Amino acid sequence: MDATARDVPMKTRIHIEQMDCPTEEGMIRRKLGRMSGVGALQFNLVQRILTVEHDEHRLPEVLAAIRSLGFEPQLELPRRRRHAQPATAGGGGGHDHAHGEEHGHGHWPAAAAGDRQGAGDHGHSHSQAQAQGHGSGHECCSGHEHAGSSGHAHRNASGQDAHTHADMGTATSSCCGSTPEAGGEDTATPLHLPFLAARLYAFLTATPLRRLGNAAILAILSEACHWFAYPEWLTAMLAVGAVLLCGLSTYRKGWISIRTGTLNINALMSIAVTGGLLIGQWPEASMVMVLFTLSEMIEARSLDRARHAIEGLMRLAPDTATAQQSDGSWQSVPAGEVAVGTLVRVRPGERIALDGQVEQGASTVDQAPITGESLPVEKAAGDPVFAGTINQSGSFDFRVTAEAGDSTLARIIEAVEAAQGQKAPTQRFVDRFAAVYTPIVLVLAIGVALVPPSFFNGDWFGWIYKALTLLVIACPCALVISTPVTVVSGLTAAARQGILVKGGVHLEEGRHLKWLALDKTGTITHGKPVLTEMAVFLNTQVHRLAASLAARSDHPVSQAIVEAFRAGRQAGAWDPPAEAGLSGQSVSSSPSVAFSPFAPSGQKMMNRSAQPAAHAAHATGPARSAAAGQKHGAASASPAAPSASPVPLFSVDAFEALAGRGVQGRIDGVHYVLGNHRLIHERGQCSHELEARLLELERQGRTVVVLASEQVVMALFAVADTVKESSRAAMAELHQLGVRTLMLTGDNQHTADAIAREVGIDEAQGNLLPEDKLAVVDGLVRRAQPVHEAGEVSRVGMVGDGINDTPALARADIGFAMGAMGTDSALETADVALMDDDLRKIPAFVRLSQATHRILVQNIAFALGVKAVFMALTLAGYGTMWMAVFADVGASLLVVANGLRMLRR
Numbered sequence: 082m083d084a085t086a087r088d089v090p091m092k093t094r095i096h097i098e099q100m101d102c103p104t105e106e107g108m109i110r111r112k113l114g115r116m117s118g119v120g121a122l123q124f125n126l127v128q129r130i131l132t133v134e135h136d137e138h139r140l141p142e143v144l145a146a147i148r149s150l151g152f153e154p155q156l157e158l159p160r161r162r163r164h165a166q167p168a169t170a171g172g173g174g175g176h177d178h179a180h181g182e183e184h185g186h187g188h189w190p191a192a193a194a195g196d197r198q199g200a201g202d203h204g205h206s207h208s209q210a211q212a213q214g215h216g217s218g219h220e221c222c223s224g225h226e227h228a229g230s231s232g233h234a235h236r237n238a239s240g241q242d243a244h245t246h247a248d249m250g251t252a253t254s255s256c257c258g259s260t261p262e263a264g265g266e267d268t269a270t271p272l273h274l275p276f277l278a279a280r281l282y283a284f285l286t287a288t289p290l291r292r293l294g295n296a297a298i299l300a301i302l303s304e305a306c307h308w309f310a311y312p313e314w315l316t317a318m319l320a321v322g323a324v325l326l327c328g329l330s331t332y333r334k335g336w337i338s339i340r341t342g343t344l345n346i347n348a349l350m351s352i353a354v355t356g357g358l359l360i361g362q363w364p365e366a367s368m369v370m371v372l373f374t375l376s377e378m379i380e381a382r383s384l385d386r387a388r389h390a391i392e393g394l395m396r397l398a399p400d401t402a403t404a405q406q407s408d409g410s411w412q413s414v415p416a417g418e419v420a421v422g423t424l425v426r427v428r429p430g431e432r433i434a435l436d437g438q439v440e441q442g443a444s445t446v447d448q449a450p451i452t453g454e455s456l457p458v459e460k461a462a463g464d465p466v467f468a469g470t471i472n473q474s475g476s477f478d479f480r481v482t483a484e485a486g487d488s489t490l491a492r493i494i495e496a497v498e499a500a501q502g503q504k505a506p507t508q509r510f511v512d513r514f515a516a517v518y519t520p521i522v523l524v525l526a527i528g529v530a531l532v533p534p535s536f537f538n539g540d541w542f543g544w545i546y547k548a549l550t551l552l553v554i555a556c557p558c559a560l561v562i563s564t565p566v567t568v569v570s571g572l573t574a575a576a577r578q579g580i581l582v583k584g585g586v587h588l589e590e591g592r593h594l595k596w597l598a599l600d601k602t603g604t605i606t607h608g609k610p611v612l613t614e615m616a617v618f619l620n621t622q623v624h625r626l627a628a629s630l631a632a633r634s635d636h637p638v639s640q641a642i643v644e645a646f647r648a649g650r651q652a653g654a655w656d657p658p659a660e661a662g663l664s665g666q667s668v669s670s671s672p673s674v675a676f677s678p679f680a681p682s683g684q685k686m687m688n689r690s691a692q693p694a695a696h697a698a699h700a701t702g703p704a705r706s707a708a709a710g711q712k713h714g715a716a717s718a719s720p721a722a723p724s725a726s727p728v729p730l731f732s733v734d735a736f737e738a739l740a741g742r743g744v745q746g747r748i749d750g751v752h753y754v755l756g757n758h759r760l761i762h763e764r765g766q767c768s769h770e771l772e773a774r775l776l777e778l779e780r781q782g783r784t785v786v787v788l789a790s791e792q793v794v795m796a797l798f799a800v801a802d803t804v805k806e807s808s809r810a811a812m813a814e815l816h817q818l819g820v821r822t823l824m825l826t827g828d829n830q831h832t833a834d835a836i837a838r839e840v841g842i843d844e845a846q847g848n849l850l851p852e853d854k855l856a857v858v859d860g861l862v863r864r865a866q867p868v869h870e871a872g873e874v875s876r877v878g879m880v881g882d883g884i885n886d887t888p889a890l891a892r893a894d895i896g897f898a899m900g901a902m903g904t905d906s907a908l909e910t911a912d913v914a915l916m917d918d919d920l921r922k923i924p925a926f927v928r929l930s931q932a933t934h935r936i937l938v939q940n941i942a943f944a945l946g947v948k949a950v951f952m953a954l955t956l957a958g959y960g961t962m963w964m965a966v967f968a969d970v971g972a973s974l975l976v977v978a979n980g981l982r983m984l985r986r
């Protein structure tokens with residue numbers, strides 16, 4: 082990139098309607114690649130969007146360069162301004178340009194007029210396009226053809242879209258304004274012959290479809306003339322008329338491509354058709370042009386479907402929301418105009434328009450559009466709700482937490498679009514293949530035309546005809562388009578199931594998954610443990626001491642201890658004498674929870690069953706506050722919510738979290754620790770008796786922490802986390818798919834083993850610090866390496882909640898982050914983000930990957946097979962030009978349709 086300019090580097094997304102073939106990509110790449118002040122180029126042929134990194138003031142030059150190739154660049158309206166984001170690990174590719182202004186896809190309704198100015202030269206580009214259009218009627222009208230055809234298709238699919246594309250339509254048709262248009266023919270007309278001819282032409286070509294239809298009629302008439310042996314000049318005229326009617330834009334694009342030294346299908350077709358006319362194959366040449374144009378049109382339509390699948394996701398969020406106004410009234414306003422902090426009302430059955438937090442009321446919400454999980458989720462005050470999800474029978478008010486363009490849904494769509502921009506490996510292979518295939522066939526064609534007649538006394542006419550047919554076969558379009566359509570469809574299908582794949586690469590690699598490392602807490606288990614046993618060795622207020630320390634941490638184990646203390650207090654089961662001077666923080670108690678009574682006397686072990694009610698009551702509590710960015714962050718303020726009957730906790734000084742071990746702090750001048758076996762052992766406070774007790778509990782799958790002062794071990798607390806039902810099913814499915822599973826946890830080995838056995842995990846490793854988890858994943862990846870060299874690919878995945886497992890997730894070949902719906906970081910750092918925390922999404926992902934691969938292989942084999950068959954037929958003298966076109970059209974359509982099948986998954 083040119084460093085001389087003090088210009089701000091920026092990214093601009095440019096829509097180029099005519100760009101859907103890698104040869105067009107090649108042309109643009111060659112042209113822009115040489116320009117100074119222009120950086121990375123990213124092509125999305127399915128969306129037909131080119132993302133250019135360039136210095137700010139270079140935009141007009143970039144647009145001019147694209148125009149010089151005969152394309153009509155349209156600046157995409159910015160969907161939203163991205164806040165500067167730290168570069169993300171992995172996947173990100175070209176997207177982490179920190180201060181680049183990203184011009185998003187313009188279809189987002191939030192892209193208000195004010196934002197437009199961010200697009201810099203928007204107006205400029207249009208006026209230029211118009212100026213150019215007026216220069217030549219043909220060029221201008223062929224521009225109209227594009228705008229018209231896509232505008233039509235878009236309108237079918239979505240209202241919002243129609244808006245943007247209607248814009249495009251008006252821009253171009255106003256350019257055609259000087260030519261009479263269908264429907265606008267009421268001006269007084271002098272009866273000059275050229276003028277009449279122009280009128281006739283305009284009428285015949287008013288819409289692309291009419292133009293093609295008329296061309297087809299002429300071509301058929303020409304065929305008929307030939308058949309009935311009418312004079313040749315009539316046949317010829319009809320054929321030439323047909324070619325002129327539908328083939329001008331093909332000729333124009335072909336000419337540009339030849340001029341710039343590339344060969345695209347337009348060039349090949351132009352040569353073939355012209356050659357056909359020159360050797361007097363009138364009807365056939367015109368038929369080829371008609372069929373080719375038809376195929377282009379149908380292909381564009383089918384591609385539209387793939388493209389719109391993603392916009393379909395976007396339409397999940399309604400355009401309007403019922404927002405509270407400053408005077409307290411409720412009014413329906415465009416969702417894009419609702420500011421963060423506004424109160425929005427949701428009626429029964431309504432779709433939610435924005436992300437927010439429930440303030441009052443309660444309901445169940447179907448979150449399937451985002452998570453793929455159709456079981457409705459209960460929502461009450463404090464719970465997050467998401468744009469695009471569907472409220473069921475209740476109603477509630479929520480406070481908006483993100484603008485429309487910043488919602489989780491918007492981010493998902495953005496991620497899917499970004500993923501499309503990255504080429505999957507197969508796509509790269511196909512592109513490389515196409516780059517050599519076309520020239521080779523071309524050389525072959527020239528050879529066929531020249532060699533047999535020159536040296537082997539062949540018949541010139543016959544061999545030139547064969548050569549022209551080969552030219553038709555030479556275009557790799559069916560082959561090339563099959564891959565992106567399939568991958569994009571796969572990515573979209575995944576997104577619909579709540580699986581956000583951040584690039585075609587991961588979708589292709591998923592089927593190679595051989596090892597999956599899993600975090601335990603919150604990934605396999607619910608991550609909301611409850612206190613089940615407590616052993617008191619010293620008859621003091623151990624639970625209160627422990628809870629006081631624990632209240633400062635949001636580690637799930639600590640939370641369980643605090644929770645039980647609150648609950649016990651409420652039930653009046655355990656009522657230590659309040660000590661003056663020790664009260665500081667307070668903890669509220671939850672009225673809905675009952676606690677079995679116990680007396681803290683002597684060395685007594687208490688057992689109580691885990692109470693699910695305890696979960697529910699505190700489900701919205703601060704445990705694992707994901708947004709804090711650090712799962713087990715200590716030192717956050719007391720997480721207790723202010724409420725009715727405060728129970729005094731001791732105030733804690735010098736509080737500290739000990740990573741992977743527990744917490745410590747001073748209470749009333751005495752230093753205490755609350756932590757796991759490792760911590761007590763390291764402090765030399767372990768005993769045989771303690772170890773025996775720990776072992777007993779750990780074998781039952783309990784996590785045990787010990788409370789100790791400097792001198793003495795005072796109590797132990799055992800908590801039990803429950804395994805998600807879905808985890809068990811997920812492991813079974815994974816094993817069926819040949820994936821081996823390995824649990825990684827900071828918890829002790831016995832607990833790890835017990836839980837692994839319960840869920841059916843192959844292996845478990847306990848006592849791991851976060852860096853150890855990274856080392857284990859690293860070891861797995863390395864172990865897979867020699868296998869790769871032996872030719873077999875095996876990939877290592879790691880799944881965690883994406884908050885404290887980030888290094889290990891990044892090291893894995895495929896990093897899966899769970900519960901991504903509420904957390905931005907997980908959405909951004911993982912290779913694959915699972916919107917909820919259901920592990921069954923991983924086998925689902927592997928199966929999608931397998932299906933994608935299957936379809937890719939089918940498509941490539943089919944496209945190449947058709948080419949091979951026709952090449953053989955042609956050389957053997959059985960192939961005709963129009964058969965070759967027909968086969969090419971058919972092949973393109975079939976591979977696109979096959980790729981689109983992925984959408985139905």
Ligand SMILES: Nc1ncnc2c1ncn2[C@@H]1O[C@H](COP(=O)(O)OP(=O)(O)OP(=O)(O)O)[C@@H](O)[C@H]1O
Nearest residue numbers: 601602634636638639741742743744757826827828
């Ligand atoms: N703040 C804390 N309060 C209580 N116990 C703690 C705390 N921090 C760590 N521990 C103890 O240390 C162990 C290891 O903690 P660590 O945070 O490394 O793993 P984890 O997150 O609980 O488990 P996983 O790796 O499965 O997510 C815990 O099981 C717990 O016994």
Ligand SMILES: [Zn+2]
Nearest residue numbers: 762767768772
């Ligand atoms: Zn020990």
